[in-house]
Amino acid sequence: GSSGGTGSSASTASSSSPTVTVLMGTPPDSLDPGLGASTQSYEATWLAYTGLVTYAHAAGAAGAQLIPGLAQSLPSISADGKTYTFTLRKGLHYSNGRPVQAGDFAYTIERAIKLGWGNKQFLTGYIAGAEAFDAGRAHTISGISSNAASGQITVKLTAPFGPFLNVLAFPAAGLVPSGTPLKPLPNDPPPGVGPYEIAHVVPNQSFAVLANPQWAQQAIPGIPGGHANIAVKIVSNNQTAAEQVLSNGADVFDWNDTVPGTLLGQVHAQAASRYSQEPTVSTEFFFLNVKSKPFSSQLVREAVNYALDRQALSRLDGGALTPACYLLPIGMPGHPAGPCPYGDPNATVSAANLAKAKELIVQSGMAGTSVDVWSEPHPPHKEYADYYASVLNAIGLKANVKIVAAAQYPATIGNIKTTNPQTGWIAFSQDFPNPIDFYQLLNAESIAPTENHNLSQVNDPHIQSELTALGSVPSSKLDTVTSRWEALDEYVAQKAYIAVIGYDDVPKFTSQRIDFGALVFHPVYGNDWSTLQLK
Amino acid sequence: MSDPPRSESPDTRGSQQAPPGTGTPPGTGAHDDPLLDVRDLRVSFDTDAGEVRAVAGVSLCVRRGEIVALVGESGSGKSVTALTLTGLTRRLGARIEGSATFEGQELLAASEAQLRRLRGARIAMVFQDPLSSLNPVTRVGAQIAEQIRAHEPRVSGAQAAGRAVALLDRVGIAEAARRVRSYPHELSGGMRQRVMIAMALSCDPSLLIADEPTTALDVTTQAQILAQLRALRAHSDAAILLVTHDIGVVADLADRILVMHAGRIVEHGRTREILHAARHPYTQTLLAAHSGAPARAPRAPGPALLAADALEVRFRARRRTGVHALHGVSLTLGEGETLAVVGESGAGKTTLIRCLMRLMDPTSGIVSFRGADITNASRRQLLPVRRELQMVFQDAHASLNPRRRVQSILQTGLQLRGVRGAQLRPRARELLARVGLGEEHLERYPHELSGGQRQRVGIARALSCEPRAIVLDEPVSALDAPLRAQVLDLLVRLQAQSGLSYLLVAHDLAVVRRVADRIAVMRAGEVVELAGAEELFAAPRHPYTRELLAASPDLSRELAGIGAGLSWEMPAAGPSPAGEGPATGGAPLGGVRSTG
Amino acid sequence: MSLPPPTPARSEPTVGTEPPLAAARAPAGPWRLVAARLRRSRPALVCGALVLAVVVACLLAPVYAREVAGTGPDENHITDTVRVGSRTLDVVSPTGVPIGPTWQRRFLLGADPNGRDVAVRLLYGGRNSLEIGALATLVTMLLAVLIGTLAGWFRGLTDGVLSRLLDVIWAFPPVLLGVALGVALAIGGLDLGVVKLSSGSLLLPAAIVGVVFVPYVARPLRGQVLALREREFVDAARVQGRGNVRILTGEILPNLTSTIVVFLPLMLANAILLEAALSYLGAGVQDPNPSWGTMLAEGIRLTPGAIHLVLAPGLMLVLVVFGVNVLGDGLRDALDPRAVAGGRG
Amino acid sequence: MARFLARRLLGAAAVLFAVSVLTFLIFQVIPGGDPALRMAGREATPQTVHDVRRAWGFDRPLYEQYATTMEKILDGSVVSYSQQINVEQEIARDLPPTLSLALGAGLIWLLFGVLFGVLGAVRAGRASDRALTVLALLGVSTPIFFLGALMLYYLGYRWGLLPLGGYVPLTRDPWGWFTHMLMPWLALSIASIGIYSRVLRAGILDTLGEDYVRTARAKGLSERRVLVHHVLRNSLIPIVSLWGLDLAAVIGGGAIVVESVFDLHGVGQYAAESIARLDVPPVLVVTLLVACAVVVLGVLVDILYALLDPRIRLSA
Ligand SMILES: Nc1ncnc2c1ncn2[C@@H]1O[C@H](COP(=O)(O)OP(=O)(O)OP(=O)(O)O)[C@@H](O)[C@H]1O
Ligand SMILES: Nc1ncnc2c1ncn2[C@@H]1O[C@H](COP(=O)(O)OP(=O)(O)OP(=O)(O)O)[C@@H](O)[C@H]1O
C-alpha cells in the first residue's frame, strides 16, 4: 500500500492539464539524467528523477533544505560520518509502471559513472569502491549494498564528506530501473520516479515535460504534483525570447538568459507584475593570480578591490547584479553580513579610494606592470573585462584584454603550463547549498597544471586547515558551523585573494496567464515548473 | 536609265564623274530602275577619342540583278555603309545623314518596324565571320527556319524546316537533311558560310549584301564560296552588294567596282575599267598588291644554315586518334636564300616552324643549325643560335606584348646581343629606321600602331639581334593588300642589304611568288612538292599544287578572261606589272557618285 | 558570403578595336587611357573621394578623440553623465541602456554599454576594418597571383596540385573555415616557423579572410595565364632567349595587371564584409581593438533599445563597401575597351 | 561522359578527403581543444580524464582517430562530443530549414536577378538602369547580418509585420513557414540579386554586341525574339551555372549567418554552435556535407553547361 501521501497529492497534473510554454536559451546538454550536468538539464530532470533525498520545493533558504525523496526519511549517518543508511519507500513505481527496487539505486549510480555524468567526481571521489568500478577493476560498487525485501540501502564512503547528501539529491542519482541501457538516452530518456516525465525530445529544438501518469498513486510528501504540462522550446536569441514572453507568445522566460537591457524599460512599464529579479546563489569575481606579478603583492590586490566600481559593473549587467565583496553569496550559509574591508560595493568608488588605490600601486612598486585580463565573449563578461582593464589602466597598471571563445575559456584559463593567466573574469554558481562547494575555488588541492580550478593559485595554511575541519560537517548539520564559515570568508576578503564583482540576479519573467506569485524560484534549480499554474 | 551627274558632288580627288549610263551590266537581265539608291551617306560615331567619321559622304546605286563590289582597305567604312543601309548601325549610336532609297522606300528614315519587314525578306545580309555570325547554341536548320517564319507567319514549323533543308541543298551542302541538325561549330568554315548564304536566300531577297563573305576563309574554301555566289547570280535575279578588301576576289564576279577610302568613294566604274585603267592612286596600290610578279629564278643557295631532317610531330589529342601534324618533313634553308613553305590552313606549317625554332619538341627527327644538332639543346646552349636565327610571327598583333612599348619590345633582342644602357635607345631608333618607322614610334604601345606598322616592329625585333636567318610565319596573311605589298617589299630590301636568309611561310602561293627562291608545298603534314619558284609556277607537278594555283584569286585570270592576253598565271606569259594592262575602252558605268 | 563570380578575365584593355585615327592622337599608354576614362566617370570619382575621406577620417581618429570628443576609444564612462541641451543624462542608464546620439561633441553618435564614445570607436574601428581589408586583399592577391601564374604557366603536375588546393579552399565552407580558423588561432596564434602571428594580431583575421578568397582570383588568373602562354609574344620572348622567370615577370605579369586591378576593390569590399561576418560569429578581431564588424555584432545584441549601435557601424560599413564597389565598377569599365560611354545596345 | 564522371568524382573524393583532414587537424591544434577535458566534467580527476580519453579513443594516434571518426561518419553512427547525440540524425532534422532557406532564397535571387539584369540591359544608360545599378551595388555592399538585424528591428519589432525569427515546418503551417522565411530569404538573396543582375546585365550587353545578334536583326526578327531567343538564351547559360555553384556555396556561407540571425535552427547554425563548443564531429560532418554539395553541384553544373551549350564537350 502506498505510504502516507496525504496532504500534498491534492494537485497532480494529468494529460488534460493545460500546457505551458517555457523558453530555453541554451539547449540542455543531455536529458538523460545519467549524463546531463547543465542547469538547463537539471531544471527538467529534477522533476522526473527523484533520488533518495531531494530539495524542498520552496523559494529562498527553505528550498535549500534537504527532504527525504524516495527514502522514507533522511538517512542515519554513522558517527565517523562514513556510512549512510536509507530505507526505500514502499510501493513506488517508475513512470512506465515498473516497481522500484532497492537494487536500482546501485545501478543508477553505476550508470551515471559509466555514462560519464559531468559531476561524477562527487561519486567516484567518495563512495567506497566507486573509483575501482569506474576504472573497470570491479563489476559493481562495493560501497553500496541493498536489501530488496526490507528496502534498506547502505552507502559507505571512503572519507567523511559533508555535502554527500547534496550529491545524492542530484537528478543523476534519481533512480532509473536496473537494466536501463548503459548508453546515453538523451532523445528518449529512461523512466524515473517523479511528478513529471520527459518526452517528445527534438534535440536542440524542443521537448515536453508531461505529467507522470503513475504519480497520482504514490505522491511523496513535499513533492507537489504539478498543475500543467510543460512544452519547452529552445530560442537562442534572448531578444526574441523576451519579446515573446512580453507579448504573451510564450509563458516563461529562461532565467539563465538576460532580458536585454534595452528591453528592460518596456518590461518594467508593461509587465511589472510578472517580472522580478531573483538572486541566485552564485558569485562573479576576477581572480587575482597570487603566484605572478603584479597580484603577488597584497597591496595591488587591495588596490584593485578599492578601485573596482561595482556600480558600473552592475550597469554593464543591466542592473541585474548585487554588488558585493565576499565569495560566499547571499543565500549560502556562511555569507558574512559585515561591511567590506575595501570600500562599500553599494556606492560609487570615492575619489579618496581611487587615490588610495593609485597610491597602493605606487607603494607596491608594480606600477606599469602589464596585465592580461581574460574573459569570454558572452555579454556582459566581455564588457566587464573592458571596464576592468580600463580601471587597471587608471590606477597605474598596463592592462590588455584577452577574449577567448566560451567553450575554450575554462580550459584556457585553467592551464597554468601555457596560459598561467594573471587575472580574469570567472563566475561560480553552487552545485549544492554547502559553502565547501565555493571553497574548491580557493582550495590549494584544486591547483592543477592543466585543469586548475584555484585560479588565484592561493595556498593559504589557514584556509586549508579550516576547510579540512568544516568540509566533513554533514550538510544537515551546517547550521552549527555557520559562524566559522563567515570568519573564513571575511579572512579571504581581507587578504583580497579575489576581486568580487557581485552576485548575479536573474530574471523571473512570465506571461500574463501564469500565476506569477505561485511560481517558485528555487535556489538550486531555478524556476520550479511543478509550481507553474494558470491564473 | 540615266543618272545625271550630281551637281552637289564636286570631286576633287580625281574620281571619275559618272557620265550618262550607256548600258546595262553585262551578263544580267536588264533592269533599269535602281534597286538601291544611296546619296551622300554620312555616318559618324562618338568615341573616347572624339567623333569618328566612318562614312563621309557616299553615294552609290545598285540595280536589279547587278553585282556591285565595294572595295577598300580595312577601316575605310565599307561595313558601316552596308550596315547603315539596313539600320543596323542605329543602335550603335551612329549619327546618320543622307538618304538611301530601296525599291522606292526611304531607308534611313524608316521606322524600326518597317526596316524589320525589309531585313531578311527584301534585303538579306551575309557577314564576314560565319562562326561568330551564327548563334552557337541553336541548330542551323532552326536558324534558317526562324527567318522564314519571321517573314511568312503562315508557314508552319515543319514547312519551314523542310525549306531549310532545300536551301542547304541548294547552296551545295551534302546530306542537307542531316546537316540542318548541326550546330554551327560542327561545320567547317565553308559550310558555315554556305549556311549564311542559304539563310540570306531563304525569303528570296532582291538585294543581298555580303560583307567580306570570304575573308575569314582560306583560299580553297574562298574559291568555293565565290563559286556559290557566281551560281547564285545565274539562278536568281537578286542584286548583290559585295563588300571586300581584296580586289582579287571580285575581279571575275562583280559588274561594277566602287573603291572606298577613308569613308569616301574614290573611284568607281565597271570592273574591267577599274582593273585596267585605275586612275586613283589608291586603287592602283590595291591593284599592285595583286599583280603577280614574276616568279624568281632560284639563286644558288649558300651552305646549309637551318635544316630539318625527317621531322615527325604527333599531338596526343583527347580522342584516341592523335593529330599527325608533321610527317617526315625534311627541309634545308641555305645561306642567303628565301625558302617559302606554302600550304592550306592546318597543313602543319606553324608546327614545322615551332620545331625549327625549338619552341616545341618534335616527336622524332632532327633539327640542326649550321650542321650542329640542336634538337635537344638547352636554353643556354641555344642562346648563340637565337642570336643568329630569329622569327617573325603570323599575328603581328598577338606577337607584341600589349603591355610594353615598342622601345621595350626592341630592347630584349638588343640586350641579347649585349647592348646596354644609353646605347639602347639609339640602337632601337636605328632598327626602326631600317624598317621604315620613325623615332616617334618608340614610345607607342602596340595598339597605337597600324597593322603594317606592327608587323614592321615585329620584323625590327627579329632584326634586333642581327640574325643571319629569319623564319617568318605568314607575316602578311593578316594584313590587307596594300600593307602586304609594303611588308614584302621591306623584306626583299632587307635581304638585298644584308644577305639574310628567309624561311617564309604562307598559305597563298601568290604571296610568295615575288620573293621566294624555292617553294615547298605542304599538305596534311607532308611536303608534297619542293621546287624552284619559277619551276613550280611553270610546271606544278603535284595535283595539290595545281589546285592551290587554281584557287588563288588572281587578277591575272580575270584580266586574261577579258582577253587582254596578259595572264601571268600562264607559264608562258611574260611579265607585266599591274596597271600596265591596256585600258580597254568603254565608258564607266554610271550610278556611282563620289562626293568630296 | 556570396561573392560576385570571378569576372572572367577577358580582354585586357588594349586588346580590342584599334582606336580609329590612332596615328593622329598623341600616344597614350593603356594606363593613361584608363585614367582618362576613369576621370570621366563621375560616380566613381565621387565614391573614390568618399572612401578617401573615410580613410583620412579614420587616420585622424586620435585627433578627433582628443580635440573633439575628449575621450579615447577605450575610456569607460559607465557612471558618468552628459549634458544634452539643458538636461543631464546618464551615459549608461542603471539598467544598462547606453545613451543614443547627442549630436554634439561628446557622444556625437551616442555611447556603447561601457559608456564609450561610439563616434570615437567608429573611427578607430574603421582603422582596423580597413587595415584588415587591405591586408586580406594583399594576402589574397599575392597568393592568387602566385598560384594562378605558377599553375597556368607550368601546367601538368604543378597545375594539378595547385588546382586541387584551390578546389579544397573553394569547397571548404568559407564561413566555417573562417570561424574554425578564427577559433583555432584566437589563443595560440599561428606559428608556421617562418610566419608567426600572435593571437591579438590584426594579421590573423586578415590572413584568414585573405585565404578564403584566393580561389576567386587565382582561378581566372590561371585561365588567363593558360591563354597568355599560348600567345605569340611569349614565343617571341623565348625566341629571344628569355627564361621562365623573365617571361613570367616581364611578359605575363604585366598582362595580368588589369585583371588584378579589377579584382582589387572587389576583394577589398568582400574582405571587409567577411571580416564583419566572422566578427559577428565571434571569430573576428580580438578586443580591445574594435572593428566595424565587432561593433556591429555587439550592437545587434543590444537591439532594439540601442539601434544606434547597429546603425552607426552598419551604415559606415555599407558606405565604404559601396564606395569601393562603385570605384571598382568604374575601374572595370575604364579597363574594358569594349565598354562605350553610356553603354551599348 | 562516363570517363568524365569517373575523373571528376575521383577529383571530388580527393577534395573531400583533404577537406576532412584539414577540418580534423584544425581542431587538433586548438589550445584547450582536448575534448576529453571538457567531457570529463568539472573538477575531474586526471584518472577520469584519462578514462574518457581511452573510452573515446583520444589516446590513439591521430590518423587512427581520423580513420575511426570517418568510418563512423560513413556508417552514420557518429556522435557529438558535447551532447553525445547522433550527429547525422541531428543534421537530418536541421536540414528542412536550411533547404527552405537556400532554395527559397536561390529562387528569389535568380528570379529578381534575371528580372533586374534584363531591365538594366534593356535600359542601359538610362536613369532606370542607373537606379538599378545603385540598388544592386547597395545590395552587394550590405552585410547580411546587418540587413537581417535591420529587418528584424523594423519589420519585426517596430512595425510588427513579420515574426521575430524561428522556423515553422512547411508541412505543419505553410503560411507560418512563409512568413517566418520571408525575412531570411530577403536577407540572404539581396546581395546575390545585386550580383546576378550586374552579371546578367553585362552579359546581355556583351551578347548584344555579338555578330550573331546582328545576324538575327539582319534576319528581320522582332526585337523581342532577338532578345529572348538569341540574347537571353546565350547570356543565361553562365547565370544558370553560376546559380548552381552559388547555391552550394551559400549553405557554407551566408546561410550560416542568416540562420544565426533569424534563429532558424538549420544545419549552418548547428555547425556554428558546434564550432563554438569545439565539438569536432558535427563540424566535420557539416563541412563535408557542404563541401560535397559544392563539389557535386560543380559536376552537375558542368554537365548542365554542356547540355545548354553544344560547343562544350565534357572532358578533363
Ligand atoms: N560602333 C562604332 N563605334 C565607333 N567607331 C566605329 C564603330 N564601327 C565602326 N567604327 C569606325 O568606323 C570606321 C569604318 O569601319 P568599318 O567597319 O566600316 O570598316 P571596314 O571598311 O568594314 O573595315 P574592315 O575591312 O576591317 O571590315 C573605322 O575607323 C571604325 O573604327
Ligand atoms: N597544340 C596542339 N594540339 C593538338 N593539335 C594541334 C596543336 N597545334 C596544332 N595542332 C594541329 O596540328 C595541325 C597543324 O597545325 P599548324 O598550326 O601547324 O597548321 P598551319 O599550317 O600553321 O595552319 P594555319 O595556316 O591555320 O596557321 C592542325 O591540324 C592543328 O589542328
Ligand SMILES: [Mg+2]
Ligand atoms: Mg568590315
Ligand SMILES: [Mg+2]
Ligand atoms: Mg599557322
